[in-house]
Amino acid sequence: MSLTSLPDELILEILSHACPSQEVYHSLLLISWRFHRLVEFTTLLHVPIRITKRNARSFSEQLTKTPELSKHVHYLWISSLEELAESHQIAPACINLIALACSKSVFFSLCSSSSPGGFLHRQLTELFISDSWQCWRQLSELPGTHVLDFCHQIQRLRIHDYLSSDLYANAGLFPSLTHFSTTPEFDEARRILKILAALPKLEHIVMSACCWSEDMVEKLLARDKRLRILVFALMQTEYELWCGRARNRQCIWSLQMGEEYIADENEGNTVEKHFRLLFVI
Numbered sequence: 001m002s003l004t005s006l007p008d009e010l011i012l013e014i015l016s017h018a019c020p021s022q023e024v025y026h027s028l029l030l031i032s033w034r035f036h037r038l039v040e041f042t043t044l045l046h047v048p049i050r051i052t053k054r055n056a057r058s059f060s061e062q063l064t065k066t067p068e069l070s071k072h073v074h075y076l077w078i079s080s081l082e083e084l085a086e087s088h089q090i091a092p093a094c095i096n097l098i099a100l101a102c103s104k105s106v107f108f109s110l111c112s113s114s115s116p117g118g119f120l121h122r123q124l125t126e127l128f129i130s131d132s133w134q135c136w137r138q139l140s141e142l143p144g145t146h147v148l149d150f151c152h153q154i155q156r157l158r159i160h161d162y163l164s165s166d167l168y169a170n171a172g173l174f175p176s177l178t179h180f181s182t183t184p185e186f187d188e189a190r191r192i193l194k195i196l197a198a199l200p201k202l203e204h205i206v207m208s209a210c211c212w213s214e215d216m217v218e219k220l221l222a223r224d225k226r227l228r229i230l231v232f233a234l235m236q237t238e239y240e241l242w243c244g245r246a247r248n249r250q251c252i253w254s255l256q257m258g259e260e261y262i263a264d265e266n267e268g269n270t271v272e273k274h275f276r277l278l279f280v281i
Contacts, residue, residue, distance in 0.1 A: 008038055021243075022049060041072045048075040048246040050239070051090060060086035061095050070094045074123075075246035077101040077239065080130060095120040099156075099245055101128035104135040111145045119149045125176075126156040128242060138167040140173060152176060158206075158252065162236065163188065168195050175199070179253055181206035181230075186216055193224050206230055206252055 025030045051059060056078075063070045073094040078087055080103045087106055092096065092113035100107075106130060110121070116216065139147055156179040159167075163182045178201050184192055189207055196202055207220070208230040217229045230252065244251030 017095050022047060041068065043070040045074050045263065046246055046248075047245040048077060049073055051076070051078040051087065053079070053084065056084050056086040056090070060089055060093075063090065067093075072097050074098045075240060075243075077128075084273070095131070097121055097124045097126070099125060099126035099242075101130070101242055103130050104132055104139075107135075107150075108139065108142065111139065111142060111147045111150055113146075119146045121146075121150065122153065125151065125153055127154050127244065128158040128160065130160045132159050132161060133164045134166055135164055136170040136173065140170050148173070151202070153177065156253065157181070158242075159183070163192055171195055171198055175201070177202055179204040179206070181208065181252060183208045186212060186220075189220055193220075193227065202226065204228075204253065208252075 028035055028043065039148065049059075053152070057109070062089075070093045074096060076091060076097055076099070078091065078092055078101065087102075090108035091100060091106060092115075093109045095115075100110075107127070139151075151173040153176055154174055155176050155179055157174060158181040160183060163184055177199050180196060180199070180202060182192065183216075184207060186209070192207075193205070196205060203226060205224065205227045207227065209233070212229065212231060220229060221227055241250070241252045243249075
């Protein structure tokens with residue numbers, strides 16, 4: 001029995017587990033008109049969309065051409081493309097986002113966006129910021145925006161670079177935060193733990209590093225039972241870990257002690273060990 005001979009409901013169930021990337025999604029759309037109709041919206045819900053300089057303009061145009069498509073984008077990663085206007089237009093158009101990874105300027109644009117229906121991004125609870133230097137003071141001062149609407153509903157926040165000192169005075173922007181992650185210097189990590197103590201719902205803290213010794217890690221772990229340390233060998237695996245949330249696979253919040261993370265073959269990588277997780281959740 002071939003896949004095409006199955007009823008639509010079974011095909012959709014199979015494809016929901018067999019479409020881990022944009023590349024696979026695009027290939028499925030080209031199989032036939034029947035597959036295009038089945039896949040176009042339903043399967044997209046679980047596909048992590050990565051916007052780069054190469055595809056930003058075409059993806060933005062596709063959202064304009066097919067507005068219904070934007071409602072089915074749940075996981076969106078926008079590379080640092082501040083010079084492209086499209087990078088600031090895509091996130092506001094995708095009103096049903098669950099998780100967003102972007103630069104601070106793209107997030108500022110999202111907070112400043114307006115809609116006749118008011119604040120629409122009510123499902124967005126996970127935010128990954130790639131460059132947050134002096135981000136939080138500027139964010140809190142943006143006039144006439146949805147800053148508080150966005151920040152108050154964020155439950156999982158990952159800051160990829162060093163933590164900017166202005167977050168300390170603006171930690172109250174995130175009263176719903178349950179998961180927090182950043183990449184601090186070792187000496188800064190202890191101060192961060194003190195600041196995070198003020199967040200009432202915070203249950204889970206992940207600090208990532210490249211070269212901390214086992215002794216350094218043990219000293220930090222003894223300070224806070226919520227803390228886990230993730231030691232990277234190669235930082236380019238950050239995107240694959242982020243994709244785990246969309247694919248219901250391992251992600252930065254769920255990896256276990258001593259686990260090895262394997263690159264996803266469907267992302268165009270050979271399946272090999274990219275890094276060893278020395279101390280993780």
